[in-house]
Amino acid sequence: MIRIGIDVGGTNTDAVVMDGAKVLAGVKEATTADVMSGVIAALKSVLAASGLAPDAIDVVMIGTTHFTNAVVQRRDLAATAAVRLGLPATASLPPMVDWPEDLRAAIGNHAYLAHGGHEFDGRVISPLDEGELLGIAADIKAKGVNSIAITSVFSPVNTEFETKAGEIFAKALPGAHITLSSDIGRMGLLERENAAVMNACLRDLSKLVIDAFRDALDACGVKAKFFLTQNDGTLMDAAYAERFPVLTFASGPTNSIRGAAFLSGVAEAIVVDIGGTTSDVGALHKGFPRQATVAVEVGGVRTNFRMPDVFSFGLGGGSLVVDGPKGVKIGPTSVGYKLNKEALVFGGSTLTTTDVIVAAGRAFLGDHAKVAHLDPGLIARTEAKIADMLETAVERSRLSPEPLPVIIVGGGSILVKDKVGALDVIKPHHFAVANAVGAAIAQVSGEVDRVYSLASMSRADALADAETKARAVAVSAGARADSIEVVDVEDVPLAYLPGNATRVRVKVVGELHVA
Amino acid sequence: MSPKGYVFKESDLLPLSLGAALLGTGGGGNPYIGMLRMRELLRKGARVEMLPLEALGDEDFIGSVGGIGAPVVGIEKIKQGQECFRALRGVEEAMGLSCAALISAEVGGSNSIEPIIAAAYAGLPVVDGDGMGRAFPEVQMSTFFIYGLDPSPGAIADDKGNVVVFKKVVDMYWLERFARHIAVDMGAGAGFATAPMRGSYVKQFAVPGTLTQALEIGRTILDARAKRHDVIDRLLEQTGATLFFTGKVADVRRELRGGFAMGEARLVGVGEHAGSEARIAIQNENLVLWVDGAPKVIVPDLIMNLELETGEPITTEMLRYGQQLAVIGIPAHDLMKSERALEVVGPKAFGYPDIAFHPLASSNAKGRTP
Numbered sequence: 001m002i003r004i005g006i007d008v009g010g011t012n013t014d015a016v017v018m019d020g021a022k023v024l025a026g027v028k029e030a031t032t033a034d035v036m037s038g039v040i041a042a043l044k045s046v047l048a049a050s051g052l053a054p055d056a057i058d059v060v061m062i063g064t065t066h067f068t069n070a071v072v073q074r075r076d077l078a079a080t081a082a083v084r085l086g087l088p089a090t091a092s093l094p095p096m097v098d099w100p101e102d103l104r105a106a107i108g109n110h111a112y113l114a115h116g117g118h119e120f121d122g123r124v125i126s127p128l129d130e131g132e133l134l135g136i137a138a139d140i141k142a143k144g145v146n147s148i149a150i151t152s153v154f155s156p157v158n159t160e161f162e163t164k165a166g167e168i169f170a171k172a173l174p175g176a177h178i179t180l181s182s183d184i185g186r187m188g189l190l191e192r193e194n195a196a197v198m199n200a201c202l203r204d205l206s207k208l209v210i211d212a213f214r215d216a217l218d219a220c221g222v223k224a225k226f227f228l229t230q231n232d233g234t235l236m237d238a239a240y241a242e243r244f245p246v247l248t249f250a251s252g253p254t255n256s257i258r259g260a261a262f263l264s265g266v267a268e269a270i271v272v273d274i275g276g277t278t279s280d281v282g283a284l285h286k287g288f289p290r291q292a293t294v295a296v297e298v299g300g301v302r303t304n305f306r307m308p309d310v311f312s313f314g315l316g317g318g319s320l321v322v323d324g325p326k327g328v329k330i331g332p333t334s335v336g337y338k339l340n341k342e343a344l345v346f347g348g349s350t351l352t353t354t355d356v357i358v359a360a361g362r363a364f365l366g367d368h369a370k371v372a373h374l375d376p377g378l379i380a381r382t383e384a385k386i387a388d389m390l391e392t393a394v395e396r397s398r399l400s401p402e403p404l405p406v407i408i409v410g411g412g413s414i415l416v417k418d419k420v421g422a423l424d425v426i427k428p429h430h431f432a433v434a435n436a437v438g439a440a441i442a443q444v445s446g447e448v449d450r451v452y453s454l455a456s457m458s459r460a461d462a463l464a465d466a467e468t469k470a471r472a473v474a475v476s477a478g479a480r481a482d483s484i485e486v487v488d489v490e491d492v493p494l495a496y497l498p499g500n501a502t503r504v505r506v507k508v509v510g511e512l513h514v515a
Numbered sequence: 516m517s518p519k520g521y522v523f524k525e526s527d528l529l530p531l532s533l534g535a536a537l538l539g540t541g542g543g544g545n546p547y548i549g550m551l552r553m554r555e556l557l558r559k560g561a562r563v564e565m566l567p568l569e570a571l572g573d574e575d576f577i578g579s580v581g582g583i584g585a586p587v588v589g590i591e592k593i594k595q596g597q598e599c600f601r602a603l604r605g606v607e608e609a610m611g612l613s614c615a616a617l618i619s620a621e622v623g624g625s626n627s628i629e630p631i632i633a634a635a636y637a638g639l640p641v642v643d644g645d646g647m648g649r650a651f652p653e654v655q656m657s658t659f660f661i662y663g664l665d666p667s668p669g670a671i672a673d674d675k676g677n678v679v680v681f682k683k684v685v686d687m688y689w690l691e692r693f694a695r696h697i698a699v700d701m702g703a704g705a706g707f708a709t710a711p712m713r714g715s716y717v718k719q720f721a722v723p724g725t726l727t728q729a730l731e732i733g734r735t736i737l738d739a740r741a742k743r744h745d746v747i748d749r750l751l752e753q754t755g756a757t758l759f760f761t762g763k764v765a766d767v768r769r770e771l772r773g774g775f776a777m778g779e780a781r782l783v784g785v786g787e788h789a790g791s792e793a794r795i796a797i798q799n800e801n802l803v804l805w806v807d808g809a810p811k812v813i814v815p816d817l818i819m820n821l822e823l824e825t826g827e828p829i830t831t832e833m834l835r836y837g838q839q840l841a842v843i844g845i846p847a848h849d850l851m852k853s854e855r856a857l858e859v860v861g862p863k864a865f866g867y868p869d870i871a872f873h874p875l876a877s878s879n880a881k882g883r884t885p
Contacts, residue, residue, distance in 0.1 A: 086592070086593075087595075088595045088674050088675055088676070089592050089593065089594065089595050089674040089702075090592065090593040090594070090595070091595045091596055092552045092555065092593060092594050092595060092596030093548070093551055093552060093555065093593050097551055097555065098551055117592070119592070119702040119703070120585070120587075120588050120591070120592070120702065120703050121703075123702070125592070125674070125675075125702070126675075153591060153592050153593075154591055154592065187587065187590065187591050188590045188591060189590065189591045189592070189593055190548075190551075190590075190593070283837070395785075395839075396824065396839060397837075398763075398837060451587075501585070501703075503587060
């Protein structure tokens with residue numbers, strides 16, 4: 001299978017062509033404001049480098065930070081109505097209550113509380129009131145709002161009210177974009193609702209962006225089906241991505257960790273992606289990034305997305321090196337993308353980590369003579385400091401006491417010697433485009449997160465039921481049923497309660513089914 | 516009432532919830548939602564004053580309210596808002612009196628803020644103190660009941676307007692049992708009020724100054740982060756806590772027994788504790804800390820886990836493999852360590868008959884200043 005992986009970052013659009021497990025070509029182009037022309041440039045140049053015709057491509061996988069950036073920068077967001085079903089419960093905190101003021105204003109601050117919702121054990125909090133919802137629909141219509149997010153209490157346990165309310169709104173407001181929270185998030189009302197509302201406000205933009213990707217492929221003559229990567233390193237098809245743009249959040253770091261895993265052939269490791277200004281460190285477990293367990297904020301909004309647990313720190317190839325009375329200080333300031341003008345080895349006047357590594361004879365870049373004057377003591381102390389920063393960051397991310405390899409990717413890889421602390425270092429080929437490789441190799445997942453009452457069923461039955469449901473989710477997302485494996489099972493008893501209620505989370509992944 | 520009350524500001528809520536989370540000693544529920552609810556009330560003009568114990572009149576009635584239910588339900592089925600307030604009215608009507616102030620039974624976790632919210636609805640002040648100085652899993656484990664408060668009447672209220680009053684319960688264990696069952700029927704999240712107490716009783720038996728302590732802890736953590744100081748060092752200095760272990764979580768075992776999350780975490784030492792091993796017994800809260808096999812901190816003394824890097828309080832539900840933690844201990848208040856108290860909240864009461872309670876020596880604790 002020939003596939004293309006594309007990573008559309010804030011600065012660069014990277015692309016690779018892969019034949020099975022082999023990387024045929026990899027390129028970096030500048031990201032453009034319209035997204036499309038940058039993708040076209042990357043596609044054309046990677047096809048040329050691979051020597052393949054556009055019709056040889058079987059499938060295209062795209063990772064993008066475009067939707068995250070839209071929320072962070074508060075641009076291109078649609079006015080959105082947040083409708084919550086749960087009264088009288090939840091009245092104390094209306095939708096978007098914990099959002100930054102400017103973001104709430106950017107989407108119009110249309111919050112509605114209505115009756116509905118379920119208890120943890122599936123009982124109804126209050127029945128759905130169709131008349132009440134029609135009244136809200138009329139108000140939404142009068143305000144000219146076309147995106148609606150519907151969140152019902154305990155919808156991960158019972159989706160009935162969200163589905164019904166969705167039908168009522170669809171009928172009353174033909175053509176409206178409707179997002180149901182149970183399609184996106186897990187337990188945690190505010191976080192799931194936040195995700196649903198952010199998704200709804202991205203629906204206009206997602207149509208534009210997905211169309212731009214489609215047009216870019218057309219313009220290059222690539223007829224293959226295309227997918228987008230989610231924040232957990234798995235795929236969704238273009239139509240699904242258009243409906244759920246929020247699921248692309250954080251796919252960037254995920255793709256680089258997954259790409260590192262693939263290029264190195266290692267499934268358990270610590271991955272360090274060293275850029276010009278910062279390094280991202282994450283842990284690989286069974287070939288996937290370990291996920292964060294605490295709430296992750298996007299653009300100042302709390303979410304409970306399946307996000308990789310990535311730790312960023314200020315060490316990069318362009319980090320400034322300053323010698324002072326308290327020892328050498330490295331970063332967090334960096335010359336960034338101006339490295340090839342401002343670093344000493346490139347004729348500039350700023351001492352960077354890259355200069356020190358060149359002076360130490362560990363890399364051959366620019367003009368070595370321009371750093372020949374550096375004090376050997378400073379070089380040694382800087383190298384020691386870099387090693388120390390890396391070791392601290394890697395230790396922080398270690399999953400187990402077993403010795404794990406450290407995979408280094410990204411342009412700043414020259415900063416790393418053959419060991420980080422006592423751990424071995426792997427620097428795979430094509431390390432600079434690891435994120436596009438991560439997109440190209442993405443799999444398909446299914447996840448279920450719900451509460452079971454073990455008063456009426458055994459724990460084993462609950463786990464089996466959750467697994468069946470997760471497999472069905474994966475198949476509907478495009479996985480080949482016979483390739484599906486369970487990668488994560490978690491059951492947490494609900495404390496302080498008799499009745500043995502347990503929250504079960506099951507995640508499965510499988511290979512993409514390419515017809 | 517004394518005019519010396521402290522009026523809560525919006526900027527107090529984050530430090531209060533952070534400090535309360537730490538005093539939760541691993542349990543007590545997440546105060547984040549309560550913090551947001553209180554913020555909404557303050558933004559709508561609510562005003563709540565915090566009074567020191569000394570400010571209470573001996574004959575005043577002091578009400579105690581809190582949430583009851585499962586923390587995981589609390590993050591999904593958010594409160595209507597007036598559950599605790601309605602439960603308070605339930606006990607007031609049953610006794611035919613009006614309360615002059617409210618107090619938390621449990622400063623650790625989400626129940627630090629519930630009484631402040633109910634106080635906002637009732638137009639009452641709250642008392643700077645509580646019945647535990649930390650978190651415990653059951654209602655009877657507060658100083659109020661340990662030292663003999665008649666548990667009748669109690670009341671529990673839900674989001675829908677149901678209020679159940681327990682007119683007569685023979686002891687606090689029955690109250691706990693009834694309340695917990697009705698809480699499940701109410702959707703595993705409800706407001707709970709226990710019998711109002713005389714001001715003289717509260718002055719004698721409440722753990723004093725604990726809301727201020729939570730505020731100070733939270734402010735210290737936030738200030739240390741802002742100034743890029745070592746959060747743990749600053750906390751030790753501010754609270755007089757002792758650092759017992761720094762290590763990495765090597766194993767977390769959890770099981771459900773009788774509705775409680777029981778378990779044990781194992782840590783391997785890092786830094787100055789490299790080569791050592793620690794274990795923490797869990798029953799919703801952290802109960803016993805062993806270092807290299809020897810019990811170092813024992814319930815009711817406070818065992819608190821913080822993320823080494825950020826100083827974020829880590830609850831027992833958040834514990835996971837690979838986390839780097841600082842484990843610190845603070846002596847419980849003397850009211851929690853009397854013979855009478857230890858029968859209810861000592862190691863034997865939690866199923867450790869072989870461990871004798873050795874109190875932590877109070878170290879260089881600085882005075883608590885509001």
